[in-house]
């Protein structure tokens with residue numbers, strides 16, 4: 001009689017667990033071992049030579065429980081079920097459900113290096129075959145990531161709106177944007193403008209003209225250090241929140257970001273809070289009639305260095 005799954009396993013001295021699997025010799029189709037679950041202390045592989053008798057509900061072993069406990073733990077990963085490998089005509093000889101029958105892992109499969117080599121080789125061949133088809137698709141999908149920056153000038157209002165020096169004045173404007181594969185839409189943005197006194201202007205420019213470059217390093221525009229109008233991007237360099245021009249009870253008039261309380265003076269210098277760099281000045285030009293235009297650049301938030309992203 002063949003051992004049945006779930007049969008109780010009894011040693012000469014006591015019951016030790018139950019049969020969870022049988023292991024079959026794939027050539028002879030004979031059960032070579034049973035796998036015994038040891039009542040919560042792992043599994044052991046017991047040779048059929050140890051089996052003294054098999055009844056409907058029990059498998060009796062010749063060994064003592066201490067001898068079985070002393071066997072090395074069963075290494076389940078060295079076996080596969082007969083669900084995973086087909087052993088022809090096995091059911092004719094073994095009458096247990098196929099999923100519970102284990103056979104030793106084939107030697108070839110154990111050679112992971114060899115298997116990995118062939119898997120990698122197959123992947124490389126597949127990649128080379130698929131490349132001519134995939135390349136145009138990838139190029140189309142990745143195109144938005146490599147769009148050049150938009151350096152067009154945008155009209156944002158008239159300078160007549162600024163009535164006092166060194167006071168932040170918000171200019172709102174609309175911009176058309178096209179996000180990757182979405183249809184074009186219009187979003188509202190803003191900058192903070194300043195007509196700076198020479199002192200504040202010098203703090204902004206530190207005595208040098210301010211150059212703006214494109215991704216290739218070519219100069220797009222230069223803000224001259226003696227033109228008193230300054231435009232700051234409306235996004236806080238900390239994490240990109242919008243900020244306001246506010247009266248601070250100790251510091252006086254400042255740019256204040258409500259998100260994490262970064263505070264900047266009129267020149268954009270950080271006075272307090274987590275902001276890693278001053279406010280981002282933008283390219284600006286003012287026509288003879290007072291029309292203000294900017295190039296709407298955006299910079300990475302949270303970095304000390306000013307890294308252009310739009």
Ligand code: FES
Nearest residue numbers: 236238239257260
């Ligand atoms: S986003 Fe402005 S302080 Fe954090």
